[in-house]
Amino acid sequence: MSTDRRKFLKHLGTSVLLTSASLTALAAKEENESRLLQAEKRVGPNDKIRIATIGIGIMGFKDTRAALTVPGVELVAVCDLYKGRLERAKELYPDVSPTVDYREILDRKDIDAVIIATGDSWHSQIAIDAMRKGKAVYSEKPMVHQISQGLEEIKVQQETKAVFQVGSQRISSIAYKKAKELYEAGAIGKINSIEASFNRQSALGAWQYTIPTDAGKQTVDWARYQANAKVKHDYDSNRFFRWRNYREYGTGVAGDLFVHLLTGIHFITGSKGPERIFSIGDLDYWKDGRNVPDVMSAVIHYGETKEHPAFQVTLRVNFISGEGDHTSTKIVGSEGVIDLGGEGDSFTIRKNRMPIATGIGGWDSLETYPLAQQKLLLDAYNNKYSANDQQAPVIPDVSYRAPEGYNASNDHFANFFESVRNGKPVVENAVFGFRAAAPALACNDSYFEGKIIRWDAENMKII
Numbered sequence: 001m002s003t004d005r006r007k008f009l010k011h012l013g014t015s016v017l018l019t020s021a022s023l024t025a026l027a028a029k030e031e032n033e034s035r036l037l038q039a040e041k042r043v044g045p046n047d048k049i050r051i052a053t054i055g056i057g058i059m060g061f062k063d064t065r066a067a068l069t070v071p072g073v074e075l076v077a078v079c080d081l082y083k084g085r086l087e088r089a090k091e092l093y094p095d096v097s098p099t100v101d102y103r104e105i106l107d108r109k110d111i112d113a114v115i116i117a118t119g120d121s122w123h124s125q126i127a128i129d130a131m132r133k134g135k136a137v138y139s140e141k142p143m144v145h146q147i148s149q150g151l152e153e154i155k156v157q158q159e160t161k162a163v164f165q166v167g168s169q170r171i172s173s174i175a176y177k178k179a180k181e182l183y184e185a186g187a188i189g190k191i192n193s194i195e196a197s198f199n200r201q202s203a204l205g206a207w208q209y210t211i212p213t214d215a216g217k218q219t220v221d222w223a224r225y226q227a228n229a230k231v232k233h234d235y236d237s238n239r240f241f242r243w244r245n246y247r248e249y250g251t252g253v254a255g256d257l258f259v260h261l262l263t264g265i266h267f268i269t270g271s272k273g274p275e276r277i278f279s280i281g282d283l284d285y286w287k288d289g290r291n292v293p294d295v296m297s298a299v300i301h302y303g304e305t306k307e308h309p310a311f312q313v314t315l316r317v318n319f320i321s322g323e324g325d326h327t328s329t330k331i332v333g334s335e336g337v338i339d340l341g342g343e344g345d346s347f348t349i350r351k352n353r354m355p356i357a358t359g360i361g362g363w364d365s366l367e368t369y370p371l372a373q374q375k376l377l378l379d380a381y382n383n384k385y386s387a388n389d390q391q392a393p394v395i396p397d398v399s400y401r402a403p404e405g406y407n408a409s410n411d412h413f414a415n416f417f418e419s420v421r422n423g424k425p426v427v428e429n430a431v432f433g434f435r436a437a438a439p440a441l442a443c444n445d446s447y448f449e450g451k452i453i454r455w456d457a458e459n460m461k462i463i
Helices: 003-012 014-019 024-039 058-067 083-092 102-106 120-132 147-160 174-184 237-241 252-269 371-384 408-422 430-449
Strands: 049-054 073-079 097-099 113-116 136-140 164-167 191-199 276-282 295-302 311-318 326-333 336-340 346-351 398-401 453-456
Touching (some): 049 102, 049 408, 058 113, 058 136, 058 408, 073 102, 083 097, 097 102, 113 120, 113 408, 120 136, 120 147, 136 408, 164 430, 174 252, 174 336, 174 398, 174 408, 191 252, 252 295, 252 430, 276 430, 295 430, 430 453
Parallel strands (some): 049 073, 049 113, 073 097, 113 136, 191 311
Antiparallel strands (some): 191 326, 276 295, 336 346
């Protein structure tokens, strides 16, 4: 039995092998209860964290709700460029102070941390400004709009020592942590490839978000929204409320979804990133004025490093998939596959190992030889290999599912605020976040420029 195989069996435990099925019920329940007990520790007055959310659209409200599940966290201010969202924030949180100028929030001494959930084009600038003002920063993914912004943002974080976490919550999921443990224990043998995809089949899934009836220059601070844009446009409700559709403000399917997939892949494998990236795509169905593709595929090569052997990754997003909404990440090794569920709360390990014997007959050249030669070869084969050697071992699947109601975003914020309180390292720092974001954004560069992008993952720069 190989060393990796022994490590894998040790991680699974006897009870799992006896039931031959699942890590789900007991292990996940115990781990979740331990997490809840940790989160529910009594919080003293000096441990209270006052936060502000900058950008309170879809993710801004979702992030705020997740942040407020952590004991001792209080929302005191919000910023958005649409008046209606500021009104909605006051409906939900009557005591908050609203503003259209994020700098007012950063100037407040009573705010400890900010959530940055604006359009992608503002992530880096606001994060840098916030860190220089002494704020802890939770930045939505991707942490940068352009690859060229990454090293500067990392430099500022290292200079200021600010707590900085990127908001790709899979890295905090108890399912991903367990998958990482089993991967490192040799559950699937030697990794060689990964297949990951996001499929959607709805208008909202393709970013056709609802636009309010009062949208216009009287309710949207259009000038402030475009302040950092290289090319200025006349007011356009689509460009504001459906900003993901436009390169000027968003990062397309790569920055929205590939980055999630790469975050999980890097976390489980321990990789710093790939060497080569190539992507293709089309604007196939959602021809609504957007200038980014709605179908994109990428092939990404990871070279051999001290962290892992060489492997290749294929990524795909399809916004008009007949499969419907479906997300999958399959990490394939020489002896099995880890199949991770779409929401990051479950996985299954399916194992297949080749028999010791090499095989003979069937789809083989054996029957093309004279009968006498076939007999000689078969006799020699059967003398060399026993009946057991000629059979592939039967290994039961292993499944894991987080408890009902589990939400990785809540854990991600719990980890962030624990770092704010006691200086514990964050789970997704600026370096890790950029190493996930840069290859994703390089998929855009490859698509628009029609070439292979070569990436230095160690030094985090395009070659």
